[in-house]
Amino acid sequence: MKFVPAGVVPFVALLLLQRRPVAGRALLVTGSGCPSHGLCRSNVQEQTRRQVAMLNATAQELFSLYLKCQGEPFSSEADKLCNPAGIFFPTFRVNRTSERKEVMVAMYKLFAFLNASLGNITRDQEELNPMAKELLERLHNTTKTTRGLISNLTCLLCKNYNIFQVDVRYGDSSKGKSAFKKKQQGCQVLRKYVQVIGQAARVLLPHLSPS
């Protein structure tokens, strides 16, 4: 399933930045502030909610398929091999009672990180598993959805809170690592993603529900 970003100005620079797997500061918009008009379309809130719901719905399947495609013992010993304790993952310490602005910023950080990590994972799997078409398709779709989600969050942050700059930290690049480390890193990120996306969906939905 493809999601077209609901109507945001195409922030090319922003999206390019989000693909960069390095730590840095993501510029939400070019220039020194939010554009005065034409930033968000009417259904952006609803579409954001759906995008999060969709990611939440597909995360576990993506993780399972990823494990299956890496060979043994990834499927049987995912707990040990994919323990995300050793990797960086953005903290997500918001809950339903958190302020909406705080939630939106945390979401932005989370999905910016995920977008970059998914890009790395996709690239590694294209190299390691070029025949695993389904996995690659799911990775591509998930990456596209996070990209659209980032655009929508960008627009909501700018429109509602006039936030146009958020500090984002990205994970380590897997480039140059051994094949096993690439597999393991992807596994660790996706496992954490499965855990966090569920929490994000629960937290975000009340804030995006039509009032």
Added chain:
Amino acid sequence: MWESSSLRCLLALAILCLRSLVYSQEIGSLGDPQNLKCVTHNLHKMLCTWDVSSRGRRGQTDFCYATNDLTPQVCFKTKERRVEIPVPESSITVTIKSPGTAFATKEFVIHQKDISFVPATPHILSLTPDFPTSTLNLKWSDNGLVFPYGLDALWQIQILRKEAMEEVTQVTYYSKLTHEDIILSWNWTSDMPLECTSHYVKIRCYINATQFVGPKDWSDWSPAEVIPGKDTEPGGSGVFPLDTVVAVGSDVTFCCVHEEDQRITNMTYGSKSYTMMQLSSRSHAIRVLNASASNSSGTNVVCRLENGMDGSVVFVGYAPDIPQNLSCETSNFLIIKCTWKPGRPSGLYGERKTKYSLFERISSKNVSCEVNEMNRDRVCGFPVLPDQKTYDFVLDVSNPIGQAQSSLLVDITQRVHPKTPEKLTVIGNNSTSIQLRWFINGSFAGIRLLCQIEIISGHSEKKLQNVSMTGGKSSSYTAQLNELHPNTNYQFRVRCSAADHFWRWSDWSRGVDQTTSEAPPSRGPDIWRERSPSGESLKVFWKPLSLSEANGKIVSHEVSCFLLETLLEHKVVTEPSNSTEIKLGKSDCIISVVAKNHAGSSPPSRITSVELPSDNVTTDQAVAMGNGINISWDSYPDMTCGYTVKWCRSSGSEPCIVDWQKFPSNTTNAVIKSALFKPGVRYNFSLYGCKSTGYQLLKNITGYMKELPPKTAPNFIVEETSSDSILVKWEDIPVEECRGFLKGYLLSFAKGEKDALKPRLSESGNPELKVNNITDLTKKSMKILDLQGKTSYQLELQAYTAGGLSPPNSLYVVTKEDSVGLIIAILIPVAVVVLLGVLASIFCYRKREWIKETFYPEIPNPENSKALQFQRNICEGNKTLKTLEMNPCTPNSVEVVETQSTAPKIEDTEMMSPAAETTVPEDGSDSEMENHVVVSYCPPIIEEEISNPPMDGPGGSSQVVYIDIQSMYQPQIKPEEEPDIDLVTTAGYKPQMQLSISALKMEGRSPVEEELDKTTGYRPQANTSTWNMGTPDSPGSVESNNENASFGSPCSINSRQFLLPPKDDEDSPKPINTGWSFTHFFQNKPND
């Protein structure tokens, strides 16, 4: 380490010195220089050493040597006991004068054979590891400069592993010295990753100087060079090798290097655990034998430590297969496209995938091929080089496991596969020709092109037309197509190839449609004519022209009628009519029909209206053979202009749609085919012969495309029936319903009642079924004979054709009764009965004495009396005959009423007393009194009578009611049978115990009554007054003194007189009654 090496060197030197001593020639005495030994390392200089006593060890030694007598002696002083002097060609004389002793001078003669040759210790220049391939590269110098050219050198290399320096392998490397210092290189691939543990390398040499006659030996080992393992690095850890690629079937060693304080639990390859070998305190290894192909993401090797996991991936695949079916061609003379099949998949992907490169030997040009792993066919492009027609391609294939190649030599001008022609258009058009133009992208300037044009039209088969043309550079090409049909829609498409050296056709271009313009019809229409039944008008028919003949859309037909060049009538009939009527009267003319379209008129078609008389026209039958109706005729020599077969296309009652077909005069048969012909429909054909003067009807033919069974059953009726025959008549089936030529009828009959559920006769399996096949179609009736009278018969009639049987029509007929037979059947039994009766009467009459004596003697003997037995049997209703026993029989009273013409109703009455008998009825009728008799009777008989009441009417018969005498009530009967009791009548035999009371008092009766008695049936024939009434067992009747009881003797209820009077009846009392009873016939024996 270095200390150890130095020590070794010193030790080696000492050994050499000792050996020199062994070979040196001792020429002095004790205390003098002795044990002179010489060793050479390079065959030019030799090192000589000697021993001296302790007295001569201080100060300088004078050392002189001379190689031969001709050369002057060379002397020099030395403080050491070793000198380096040239290696002599044969021998050398050495003089050594020790210090401090004037006479301690020694002279030695050293021959070449006494000199040892030990090469200098080799020096390892470099030892380089390649970790991904686990390969060590060793480099050293051969020091060849000091040796003569061409000496063989042997190098012994030792590989050691682990801290304990366990020898792994020792190899000997061979080289030839070239009188130059050459750096030699040697690679060794370890079966264990170099990271797993430290590896050491040492080298020594042996130079085979064949012309040197002295002893030769290996050099000393070089100091060991080491490649330290990861287990020696602080913090070094991991699973090795990393991301290695190995061939399927290889044996691979994996090791896990960890920290000193970590404990390894196990190691797995894929999902399988392997036994570990300890390499060091920080390194363990497993060995996987015969590795199988891994999946695309490789096989994981995992090392499990107490506090974590580490791993590596190994990719196990195949070396590339030799490319198959390598083929190169060009589509545009700009790029040569080479294709091949990769063969067996390597199983390696991503950066490990198989790589292809195309090398052209003539031009030495190489291109790298980007291929899609997913395609079965691989494609690689190579640019066409100017002025080069022949290409010698080598396709190199490689992956981390191996490489392969395939080659192909091609002349590119013979491998032209043009691209698909584009922009196909029609640029010129008339009724019979079209000009096409198309474009081909490519530079074909040097060759000729052959293009093929496919022409498809609606009414003809696909045609291909080849056109050859000079090739151009990305240019358009044109072609003219002629001999096309007017007004025809064509579809064209084009493909091209090289004309001179055909290789492959291009793909077909996109098709274009074009319709040619119209032209006048190519011929006149096929025409026919028919006179109207009245003969006043002529109807002209024509068939539409085919598309190929019409050359356009026919808009009208012009019909003209000429009589000797004079136009009698002219008509223009517009489409879509295909006939017209011309009023001719009785005259004739020549009819001309012309078809017209927008482009012009067809040539005229002509036919004469004259119809020649014909006689003896026969009608034949014809049935389709195959897909048409075959019609044949005799040859008619005078039919000069052919024959015409005409028929109606329509069927049945539809109006006739005339169709016809013309045949040349030499034809004698034709198969008439039409898609409109239906099976089971009769078609009438007429054959006309054509003469110069007109047409003549020759014969008629009726035919079927296929014969079917008649649709309906024939109607039939029964015209007449008798007791043994039925005359059946039927009607013809209408032609439309015959659906074939009628062959006959099947008349089936069998006995049978009308029953709706009965199956058809033919299906019933009735064994009495008879079938008459009537093949004479003129016969319309049939008489069925030999039937039984008054019997129901089922008749079925079916018609049949060659196609089968019609449905049956059924009738049920009952034959008449056979009256004569019936009469005979009745009369014969009656006659027989009468005859038997007469015979019995005669017999009885003649034997009456015997009968009387037997059955009714004067004094009945109960033991012998059959009559009594009979009577008793009746009373008891049972079993064997016995002598008369009176007790069991309890008489009942029976009231007998004899009906005369008035049929008075008999009422159940009580047993009438004599007093009652005397009671005169109101009407005073005596006859009624006569009929009212009460007798004693036995109940069982009564019951029989009741249970079998006669069905005849009461007229002329007596009604009998049996009443229990003792109980004085009627025998018990069922209530529902009660009414019948009144109707009980006794038309025939009556119980003879019934005795009229009045008859016992005859004396008191009037003559009239007597006369009446005589005439009113039978009376008991016994003289009751003479009967013995004092039988002790006789039942005490109600009135025991009454003499009317006639127990023990049968008597007629009506009889009053013996039928046959006894011969000697003078003594017997005369019977008073004059009635007759059959039983009295036997009783009437006097004195019996």
